[in-house]
Amino acid sequence: MTDVQEELAALYVLDALDGDEKEEFEKLLEQSEEARRLVAELREVTELLPFAAEEASPPAGMKGRVLGSILGERTELQSSSVTEAPLPVQMPAAQHQPAPAGETARTVPVSRGSRGWRWLSAGLAAAAILLGVYTVQLNERVGNLQEQADAAARQAAGLESRLAAAQQPAGTARMGEAVKLSPAAEDVVAQGLATIVIDSKGTHLVVQAENLPKLQGTEAYQVWLIKGDAKQSAGTFESNQGSGALYYTFEPNGYDTVAITLEPDDKGTQPRGKLILAAPVNKI
Template identity: 25%
Template structure:
């Protein structure tokens, strides 16, 4: 029947039925008009297990031990019998009848049903193991993606911390430059941009007791492969004061600029990366120094 075939599905896909039982199941599936999806569902577990686990040979006596255990569980308890006081041969015959008595077939426990239920539970456990194995693989894949994203976030945080540190250092230099520019004993040049640096402005300040500063705002980035180079100008002759780097916000700050008492102007030109010994073009930023 359909119920019997469904109960034997777990054993059938595991190839654990006797030859006659397996043949009967196949015959039923061939002739039955009702669909039996449980065979396909349980059958899909077997190849999945083959990918998840290495095959292990079962002990030679495993089947005998399992069948013995199943048989032991399904042996019905013998009902208690009452033996009336009957004499002689009649009593011996009654005792023999009691020993060989078995309950009617309708009252016998369904041993095969219990066995099939056990195998069905085993098949269900196999499906759970397969699902857990696949889910574990998915979790490991997701964990790898999460670790990669965490590494990317940590890198971005480190870059942001570096930018913050640079901004704090620059703010400190600007504060020192402002202090120097307001000192009445300092030499100060107001700087203005022209040409490609149109709109840039700033100042150079040289205190009488230390190195000077050059600060510019709204200075466009130098073209690729080029750099801003600062110069002292004395009677039109230029001496390099160093290279300037422009931040993404248009700020350019240089500290530690050596003072020159004879300098008359501070100027910036655009030069090849690494700088040059003498300017190769006209200044794009300039300002006169005044005591």
């Protein structure tokens, strides 16, 4: 296809061709597979443009001004018996040349096949493609953020239900050991507290931590009850602005250490990641 035909394809998709030009280009579409493919691609791009525009509220009074203008023009047209001919397209002021003596000045229409028109069409097509790509990327980011928000909401709901169950009457409860969780490496600035609570429902571990490193991707924090070399998972949690908590009910088995690790995901049955916080406890 020629440059002019490609420009006509863009104008055809935008419904900007007049009757003769449109009829001639549609004849080209019947004969050229390349032209039909280009028109289909341009239509896909233009369909994405509305999604790239930001919503905006109209200025106050705009509706009244527009309707008033339309009704006023309609009244003038009905009362006039003369139909005005459309004005010709004028050349920019910088391109006007004075008419020679004795000749009448005339206007020169801008050709759609000119270099300026081709650059304008190419620029509009490039802008449309960029807007379409940006819209797709934005939708993907919104989907990822929504998944993260849903995961955080599920974790918060689970923690609230456990805390609510722990607050139900359960006879006499007594506070067991409370230990400060210390950083396990020099580059860790996190800190935490592990508390044992014992009541008629059993033995419970409450872990709280803050200043935790930011999670990436599917990472999660996991709490461990350790007895010698044996490690029992007490569950996983995610952090919110560097803070997180966990409530866990367990059977005492002589555990001597409480620890928190940064794991690649929440599916591990044994530690695989970096040790963040730990503290020894009396055997529970």
